[in-house]
Amino acid sequence: MKPFSIEVQCRDGTPLMIRCGDNALQVEKVLERWRDTGCWWEGESEKAFFRVLCQDGGIREIYCDLLSRQWFLYRIYD
Template sequence: MSKLLDLPVIIEDDHMPMVFFWRGHRYNIIEITDQWWDTGRWWQNEPEKFFIRAATSDNSVVELYQQKDKWMLYKIYD
């Protein structure tokens, strides 16, 4: 089961996040298990998003995406 969030996070490294901060907590990424590009709603001129699925040190699985210069926490899997 997953929770759709789509909320901004703070990334320690802009290139490929290995640490991110959300709601005052630090999350360490221990493994990136997948990555892909999503074209979004191109017919509405939505920009492309770069997604990653990752495992964190607290045993969570998350999906993050980068759109332009900001990173968003898209999903957390239970």
């Protein structure tokens, strides 16, 4: 899956709501969070990753590009 742009509502840097197009999902719980520097030698910026449990029972990985402040959906777990 190629990451795609999403909107995320946060409080104190913690995701509360994910919006993908017309679909909005409440984040029930942040299961894990970490930072990744990526390919810094190629100019890739640092990212803040979150593995979250959403209201539909699905687990998703999302990240925020810390330079651009844009959010992306990275992975959906079955």
